[in-house]
Amino acid sequence: MEAIAPTINFTVSGTDLPLTTLKKYARDVENDLRAMPGISQISLTGFPDEEIEIAVREIDLRAFDLTFAEVAQAVQGSNLLISGGNIKTDYEDYLIRARNRQYYGEDLHNLIVKADRSGNVIYLKDVATVRDRWNENPDRLFFNDEVAISIQVNNTNSEDMIASADAINLYIEKFNATHDNVQLNVASDRSIVLKQRTDLLTENAFIGILLVLLFLSLFLNVRLAFWVAAGLPIAFLGMFIFAANLGVTINVLSLFGMIIVIGILVDDGIVIGENIYHHYEKGKSPIQAAIDGTMEVIPPIMSAILTTMLAFSIFFFLDGGIGDFFKEVSTVVILTLAVSLVEALIILPAHIAHSKALVRNRKKPTSGLFYVFNQINVKADQFLVFCRDRIYGPYLKFFLKNRFLGLAIPFALLIFSIGGISSRVVRTSFFPNMASDRVDISLAMPQGTNERITDSIISSIEEAAWLVGNEYTEKQTGNTPVIENIIKRIGPGSSNASLTINLLPGEYRDFASGDITNAIRDKAGVIYGAESLTFGSGMNFGGSPVAVSLLGNNIDELKAAKTELKSALVTNPILKDVSDTDPAGIKEVRIKLKNDAYILGLTLQSVMNQVRSGFFGFQAQRFQRGQDEIKVWVRYEKEDRSSIRNLDDMWISTPTGNKVPLSEIATYEIARGDVAINHLEGRREIQITADMANPKESATDVMADIKNNVLPDILAKYPTVQPSFEGQNREAAKTINSATRVGGIVLVLIYCVIAFTFRSYSQPLLLLIMVPFSLIGIVWGHYIHGFSINILSWLGIIALVGIMVNDGLVLVGKFNSYLKQGMKFNDAMYEAGKSRFRAIFLTSLTTVAGLMPLLLEKSRQAQFLKPMAISISYGIMIATFLTLLMLPLLLSINNSLTVRIKWLITGKMASKEEVTRAVKELKLEENDKK
Numbered sequence: 001m002e003a004i005a006p007t008i009n010f011t012v013s014g015t016d017l018p019l020t021t022l023k024k025y026a027r028d029v030e031n032d033l034r035a036m037p038g039i040s041q042i043s044l045t046g047f048p049d050e051e052i053e054i055a056v057r058e059i060d061l062r063a064f065d066l067t068f069a070e071v072a073q074a075v076q077g078s079n080l081l082i083s084g085g086n087i088k089t090d091y092e093d094y095l096i097r098a099r100n101r102q103y104y105g106e107d108l109h110n111l112i113v114k115a116d117r118s119g120n121v122i123y124l125k126d127v128a129t130v131r132d133r134w135n136e137n138p139d140r141l142f143f144n145d146e147v148a149i150s151i152q153v154n155n156t157n158s159e160d161m162i163a164s165a166d167a168i169n170l171y172i173e174k175f176n177a178t179h180d181n182v183q184l185n186v187a188s189d190r191s192i193v194l195k196q197r198t199d200l201l202t203e204n205a206f207i208g209i210l211l212v213l214l215f216l217s218l219f220l221n222v223r224l225a226f227w228v229a230a231g232l233p234i235a236f237l238g239m240f241i242f243a244a245n246l247g248v249t250i251n252v253l254s255l256f257g258m259i260i261v262i263g264i265l266v267d268d269g270i271v272i273g274e275n276i277y278h279h280y281e282k283g284k285s286p287i288q289a290a291i292d293g294t295m296e297v298i299p300p301i302m303s304a305i306l307t308t309m310l311a312f313s314i315f316f317f318l319d320g321g322i323g324d325f326f327k328e329v330s331t332v333v334i335l336t337l338a339v340s341l342v343e344a345l346i347i348l349p350a351h352i353a354h355s356k357a358l359v360r361n362r363k364k365p366t367s368g369l370f371y372v373f374n375q376i377n378v379k380a381d382q383f384l385v386f387c388r389d390r391i392y393g394p395y396l397k398f399f400l401k402n403r404f405l406g407l408a409i410p411f412a413l414l415i416f417s418i419g420g421i422s423s424r425v426v427r428t429s430f431f432p433n434m435a436s437d438r439v440d441i442s443l444a445m446p447q448g449t450n451e452r453i454t455d456s457i458i459s460s461i462e463e464a465a466w467l468v469g470n471e472y473t474e475k476q477t478g479n480t481p482v483i484e485n486i487i488k489r490i491g492p493g494s495s496n497a498s499l500t501i502n503l504l505p506g507e508y509r510d511f512a513s514g515d516i517t518n519a520i521r522d523k524a525g526v527i528y529g530a531e532s533l534t535f536g537s538g539m540n541f542g543g544s545p546v547a548v549s550l551l552g553n554n555i556d557e558l559k560a561a562k563t564e565l566k567s568a569l570v571t572n573p574i575l576k577d578v579s580d581t582d583p584a585g586i587k588e589v590r591i592k593l594k595n596d597a598y599i600l601g602l603t604l605q606s607v608m609n610q611v612r613s614g615f616f617g618f619q620a621q622r623f624q625r626g627q628d629e630i631k632v633w634v635r636y637e638k639e640d641r642s643s644i645r646n647l648d649d650m651w652i653s654t655p656t657g658n659k660v661p662l663s664e665i666a667t668y669e670i671a672r673g674d675v676a677i678n679h680l681e682g683r684r685e686i687q688i689t690a691d692m693a694n695p696k697e698s699a700t701d702v703m704a705d706i707k708n709n710v711l712p713d714i715l716a717k718y719p720t721v722q723p724s725f726e727g728q729n730r731e732a733a734k735t736i737n738s739a740t741r742v743g744g745i746v747l748v749l750i751y752c753v754i755a756f757t758f759r760s761y762s763q764p765l766l767l768l769i770m771v772p773f774s775l776i777g778i779v780w781g782h783y784i785h786g787f788s789i790n791i792l793s794w795l796g797i798i799a800l801v802g803i804m805v806n807d808g809l810v811l812v813g814k815f816n817s818y819l820k821q822g823m824k825f826n827d828a829m830y831e832a833g834k835s836r837f838r839a840i841f842l843t844s845l846t847t848v849a850g851l852m853p854l855l856l857e858k859s860r861q862a863q864f865l866k867p868m869a870i871s872i873s874y875g876i877m878i879a880t881f882l883t884l885l886m887l888p889l890l891l892s893i894n895n896s897l898t899v900r901i902k903w904l905i906t907g908k909m910a911s912k913e914e915v916t917r918a919v920k921e922l923k924l925e926e927n928d929k930k
Contacts, residue, residue, distance in 0.1 A: 004041055007155045008165050008189045010172060011046075011141070011487065013148035014182035019134070023047055025182050026149040027627060032171065033153065038164050041154035046141030046489070048134040050628050052105045054620070055637040056128040058650065064122050066114060067653050068613040071127065072620040072634045074113040079621060079632075103625045105130040129637060138451045139491035143185055145462075150187070150487065165191030187487055188438065188502055196507055198255060200857065208262050211849035216266065218380040219842055224277060227351040228269035231343045235265050238339030239332060248331050256865050257332030260872065262850035264308060264806075265336065267843035268301050268344040271810055273352060274839050280358050290353035294345060300813040303757040304806035305341045307750045309334045311801040314746050319738040320731050322791060388837045392884060396833050399889055400826055406889045410773050410882065417779040426779050427698040427788035430545065430728035436536075437509075439465075439501040439517045444532040444579075447586035451494040457527060458497035462488055464523040465501055468516060476510055495531075518693070521576070534577035536691070544689040545699035546575060547727025548706060551683040557718040562686045564717075568710045574697050575690040581678055582686040589644065589668050597665035601655040607666065610652055615641045644670075680724065687726060698788055703729055732791050743798065750805065758812060760917040762898070766890040767808040770882045774800055774875035781874030785855070787867055796871025800879070807840045807883040815891070816918035825895060825912035829888050837884065844880040848873045 012026045026044055033039050056071055084096035102108050109125040124130060141148045153168060155161045172184040209232060216225035236258065248254055276293030280286060315323060315330040352358060399406030420426045441461060445454050469483030476482050487500040501520075503513055521535045548565065552558045562580055569578045591611070593604050612618075617635035624630070640646050648663040678685045692699055703725065711723055725733075747768060754764035774797060782789050814836050818828035851873045854865065898915040902908075913919050 004154045004156055005161065006188075006190050007153045007161050008168050008186065008191065009150060009152045010168075010184050010186045011143040011148040011150050012182060012184060013143045013146045015146065017147070017182060019047055019140075019147055019149075022147065022149050022182070026151060029151060029175070029184070033151075033168065036164075036167055036171075038159045039153060039155075039167070040159065041156065043152045043154075044149060045152065046139070046149040048137055048139045048491075050625075050630055051133060051135055052108070052130065052630060052632045053133050053617075054105075054108070054124065054128045054130050054632065054634045056634060057637055058614075058640055060127040062651060062659065064114065064127055066122070066127060068610065068618055068634055071113055071124070072613075072618045074124070075108070075111065075620040075632060075634065078111050079108065081623075101623065103623070103630070105132040128634075137492065138494055140489070142488040142490075143187070144485055145488075148185075148487070161194060162191045165189055185485065187485060187500070192505065193437065194251065196505070198250065198252070202255065203853070207853040208259060208850040211852060212262060212266055212846045215842070215845050215849055216270070218376060219384060219838065219845075222374065222377060223355050224273050224352065227348060227355055228266055228273045230351065231269050231340055231348055232262065232265055234343045234347065235261075235336050235340040238343075239336040242335050242339075243331065246331060246335075248328055251328070252865075253326065253328045254332050256868075257329035258336070259850060259854055260329070260869075261333045261336045262846075264333075264847060264850075265340050266846050267806055268304065268340065269348055270842045270846070271297055271301060271839050272344055272348055274842075276349065276352050277358070278835075286353045286358035289358060290349040294349045296817070297810070297813065298345065299757045300809035301344065302341070303753050304809050305337050306753050307801070307805040307809075309337055310746050310750050310753070311798055314739060314742050314798050315795070317738060317742040318735055320734040322731070322735045322795070323738070326795070384838055384841065387841075388834055392837055393830070393834055396830060396885065396888060399885060400829065400892055403889050403893055406885065407893070410776070410886050413776045414773055417776045420779050420783065421789065424698065424701060426783045428701070429699045429788040429790045430732040436513050437503050437505050439499075439503065439513060439520065440534075440536040441465075441499040441501070441520070442532070442534045442536075443497045443527070443530060444583065445495040445497075445529065446531050447493075447495050447583065449495040451490060454495055454497050455490050457530070458488060458490070458499060461520070461524045461527075462486055462499055464525075465499065465520045468519045468523050469501075472511055472516060472519070476504070480504060480508065482509060482511070482516065514694075531583045532579040534579060534691070536577070544727035545692050546690040546702055546706070547687060547725070547729065548689075548711075549680055549685050549687040549724040549726050550721050551680055551685050551724055552718075552721040553683055554718075554720040555684065557720050558684060558686055561714050561718045561721045562688060564714050565710065566688050568714075569688065569690050569706075572690075572702070574693055574702055576693040578688065578690045580686055580688045587670055587672055589647065589670055591666050591668045593666050594664075600658075600660065600665065602652065602665060606655075607652055607662070611647070611650065611662070614650055615647070683722075685724075689727060699728060735791055736794075739795070739798070747801075750801065754805065754809065757809065758816065758917065759921065762894050763812055763891070763917070766887065766894060767805055767812070769890060770808070770879070770886060771797070771801055771804060773882050773886070774804060774879050777874035777876075777878035778871045781870040782867070784874075785866065785870055787870060790867055792864075793867040793871045796868040796875065800872055800875040804876070804879040804883070807843060807879065808887055810839055810843075811836045811883055811887060812891070816916075819913060819916055819918040820922045825916070826892070829891065833884060833888055840880060840883055844876050847876050 012022050012029060014022065014025075023044075030042050030044060033042055054071065054075065056068065061067065061071075078100060079102055080098050081101035082098050084098065087094040087096060102111075108130045109123065111124040112121055113124050113127060114122040141150050153164065155164050169186070169189070172186065175184050209229075212232075213225065213229050216228055243254070272294055275297050276290050279293040279296075280289035282289075284292065312330040312333045315326045317323070318326070421428060441458075443454065443458050443461070445457070465483065465486060469481065472482040473479055482504050484502045484504060486502070489498045489500075491497070503509060503516065506513070517535045527533050546569070550558055550561050550565065552561075559582065562582055566578055566580055569575055591604075591608065593602065593607060597607065613634065614636045617633035619631055620634050621632040622629060623632075635641070636646070647668070648661070650662045651659040652662050652665060653659050678687070692702070707723075707725075715721060715723070751764045751768060754767060755761060758764065778793060778797065779789065782793060787793075811832055815828055815832035818831055818835075819825070821828075823831065851869045854869045855873055857866070895912050895915065899910055899912060902910050902915055
C-alpha cells in the first residue's frame with residue numbers, strides 16, 4: 001500500500017453562511033482540485049452526515065393505529081427506483097421501470113402510509129414531520145470562530161508535495177480574488193516545512209562540501225584535493241539514477257543521508273590520492289604511481305566500503321517506526337558509497353595520473369589563487385608534520401613501551417562516561433521530541449455530556465489561547481502575530497472537542513511551541529469535570545513518553561490500581577496531560593421486563609426493537625445523492641425523546657395488535673456503562689499515559705522511577721494486576737531488540753569481511769573491540785550540546801562502526817605491508833602510524849566537517865536530526881585517537897599474547913614478527929616461488 005502524507009489543509013468559511021452552502025462550495029472546490037494533475041487524495045471534514053429524518057409523533061401513531069414498522073414499510077415500499085424486466089417487441093425492447101425515488105424530505109410529505117376500502121388515506125405528513133437535516137452526532141468546525149469546512153489534501157509517494165501545494169495555493173489565491181462572501185484560508189501547509197527543512201539541509205550540505213573542500217585544500221596538494229572532491233558530484237549523480245528507481249524521494253531523511261555521506265565519500269579518495277602521491281614521490285611515473293598506489297590500498301578500501309554499507313544496512317531490518325523512518329537514509333548512503341567505490345578505484349586514479357598534481361619540477365606559482373593555496377598548503381603540511389613527529393610520534397613510542405598505562409586511559413574514560421549516564425549528568429530518553437508549528441488541544445468530557453457544555457468549555461480554552469497569543473505577540477520581533485489561526489472542532493460525538501492552534505513558523509518565531517503550550521495551559525486553568533484534557537506541541541515519536549498498561553481480569557482491582565497510579569502521575573511535576581483508556585461510560589437506562597410482558601407474548605428483543613426504532617431510529621432506506629450517501633431514518637420527534645419520561649409514555653405493540661405503555665410491562669435502572677473494553681495478551685487492559693512537561697527532561701528516568709518506586713506499592717495491594725510498559729518504552733524495546741538481533745549478524749559479516757581482507761582472525765576482532773569506546777565521544781558530545789541521549793543517538797553508533805573500521809583498516813593494512821618489508825614489529829607499528837597519520841586525520845576531519853553545519857544549526861527544523869549527527873561527529877573524533885593510539889596498543893598486546901601462547905605450545909620463544917599473519921604469508925609466498 002502506497003504511503004500517504006498530508007500536504008495542505010485549508011478551510012472554507014464565510015460570514016453568516018449556513019453549513020449547507022459552505023458544503024456546496026467545498027464540494028465544488030474538491031471537484032476542481034481532483035481535476036488537477038498530481039492531486040488524488042482529498043478529504044472533507046467539519047460537517048455531520050446528511051440524512052432524511054421522518055420524525056413520527058407518538059400521539060398521531062396511536063390516533064391512526066399505526067406502528068413504526070408500518071411507517072417504515074410504507075417508505076420502503078413506495079420510495080422506489082426499481083427495474084421490472086423487459087418487454088421485447090418485434091421492433092425494439094422496452095425496460096419496465098418504476099421511478100418513484102424521492103431524494104429530498106419535502107418530496108416525501110404526500111407519501112401514502114395507509115389507506116382503507118372506504119377511501120380514507122393517511123399521508124406521511126399526517127403522522128410525521130419529514131425534513132432534510134444533519135446527523136445528530138455533532139461534528140462541526142470553526143475557523144477563527146466562523147463556521148467552516150476543512151479540506152485536507154494528501155499526497156502519495158508518486159506525487160510531488162511541493163508542486164501540489166504550489167498549485168493549490170495558486171487556486172486559493174484565484175478563488176479568494178473572485179469570491180466575496182466565502183473565502184479559503186490555509187490552516188497548515190506541510191510543504192512550507194518541507195521547503196524549510198530541504199533548504200536548511202541543502203544549505204548545510206553545501207557548507208559541508210565547502211568545508212570538506214577547504215580542509216582537503218589545506219592539507220593536500222590543491223590539484224589532488226580538487227580531483228578527490230570531484231568524486232562527490234559523480235557519486236551523488238550516480239545515486240540519484242538508482243534511487244529514483246527504488247522510490248526514494250527528495251525529503252528530509254534522504255537529504256540527511258547525503259549530509260552523513262559527504263565526509264565518508266572523500267575518505268577513500270584521500271587514502272588513494274595520498275598513497276598515489278606517496279608512490280610518485282618515490283620516483284615512479286605518474287601512471288605507474290597511480291596503478292601501484294591504487295592496487296596497494298584496494299583491499300582496505302573495498303573492506304572499508306563494504307563494512308560501512310553493512311553497518312547502514314541494519315536500518316532495513318529494524319522493527320517499529322524508526323526502521324521505516326531511516327530506511328531512506330540507508331538507501332542513500334549505500335547507493336552513494338557503491339557509486340563512489342567505482343569512482344575512487346577507476347576514475348580518480350586516471351584523473352590524478354593525468355593531472356598537473358603529478359608533475360616534477362613544475363614551476364610554482366608566484367601570485368594568484370594557486371599561490372595563496374600553495375602557501376597555505378605548505379603551512380598546513382608543516383603543521384601536520386609537527387603534529388605527527390613532535391606530538392603523535394613520541395606519544396605512540398611512549399605508549400608502546402607502557403602499553404597497560406596507554407590502555408588504562410581509554411578504559412578510565414569509558415567508565416567515566418558510563419558513570420555520566422548512570423548519575424544522570426547526561427540525560428537519556430527514548431526518542432527526541434519533534435518540534436511543531438502548532439498546538440493541539442484535545443478535550444474529552446464524560447460520555448453523554450451535552451454538546452453545548454463541551455462547546456462552552458473548549459471555547460473558554462480558545463479564548464485563553466488568544467489571550468496568550470496576544471501576550472507573546474507583544475514580545476515577538478516585529479510584533480508579528482504568534483498565533484496565525486485557531487481551528488475549533490466539536491465532535492466527533494457530543495463529549496469530544498479539540499483546538500488546532502497554528503503558530504507562526506518556527507524559523508520566524510522567537511519562542512518554542514512548548515512554551516506557548518504551557519502558557520495556554522496555565523491561562524486556561526483547571527477544567528473541572530473533564531475526563532481528559534491534553535495540550536500537545538510536537539510529535540512524540542513512537543508514542544507517549546510515559547505509558548503504563550495495567551493488565552488483569554479482576555476489574556475492581558484493575559480500576560483501583562489505575563486510580564492510584566494516575567494520582568501518583570498527576571502529582572509528578574515533570575509530567576503533564578495524564579490520561580487513561582478507561583473513562584466513565586455514558587449513563588445507561590437498563591430495561592428489564594416484568595412478568596406481565598411475557599404473558600402478553602412480548603420478549604425483551606421485540607420490546608427493545610421497538611424502543612430502538614423510536615429513540616435511535618429505524619433505517620428505512622439508504623441511497624446516493626450526489627457525492628453523499630443519504631440514510632432515511634424513522635424515529636420519534638426530538639421533543640418526544642428528550643426526557644426519560646418519554647420512555648415511560650411510549651406504547652409497545654403486542655403480537656395481537658394491542659398496545660400497552662412501556663411503564664406497565666418494564667422497569668429500568670440508570671447506571672454508568674463502559675465506553676471501551678481493551679484487551680492485551682488475553683487480559684483486560686487499562687493504559688495510563690502522560691507527556692513530559694519539559695521535553696528536555698529524561699523520560700527514561702521517569703519510567704525508572706515508576707518501575708522502582710511507584711508501581712511496587714500499588715502491585716503489592718492489588719496482586720492480580722500486572723504492568724506492561726508501552727508507548728515509547730515498547731517502541732524503543734522493539735527497535736533495540738531488532739538492532740541487537742540484526743546487529744550481531746552484521747558484526748559477524750563485518751568481521752568476516754575484515755578477516756578475509758587481512759587473512760587474520762585477531763586483527764578484525766581488535767578493530768571491533770574499539771567500537772564501544774566511541775561511547776566516550778557520544779556521551780560528552782550530547783552533554784556539550786545539551787541533548788539527551790536517545791534511540792537515534794545509539795543508532796548513530798551503527799553508522800559509526802563502518803567509519804571507524806575504515807580508519808583501522810588503513811592503519812592495519814600499512815602495518816602488515818611494513819612487516820612484509822622486513823621491519824621489526826615495533827618499528828612497523830610506529831612507521832605505520834606515522835605513515836597513515838595524515839590519511840586518518842584527514843578522513844576524520846572531513847567526516848566531521850561534513851556534519852559540522854548541522855551540529856551548529858540553531859534552527860528548530862534540524863533539532864531532531866542532531867542526536868545522530870552528534871554521535872557520528874564526536875564518535876569519530878574519539879575514534880581518531882583510538883585508531884592512532886589504542887589500536888597499536890591492542891595489536892602489540894595481542895602479539896605478546898600470541899608469542900607466549902606459541903611458547904606454551906611449542907616450548908620455543910618466537911620473535912614478535914614470526915607470529916604475525918603478514919610474515920607467515922610472506923614465507924608461504926616465498927616457499928611457493930621456490
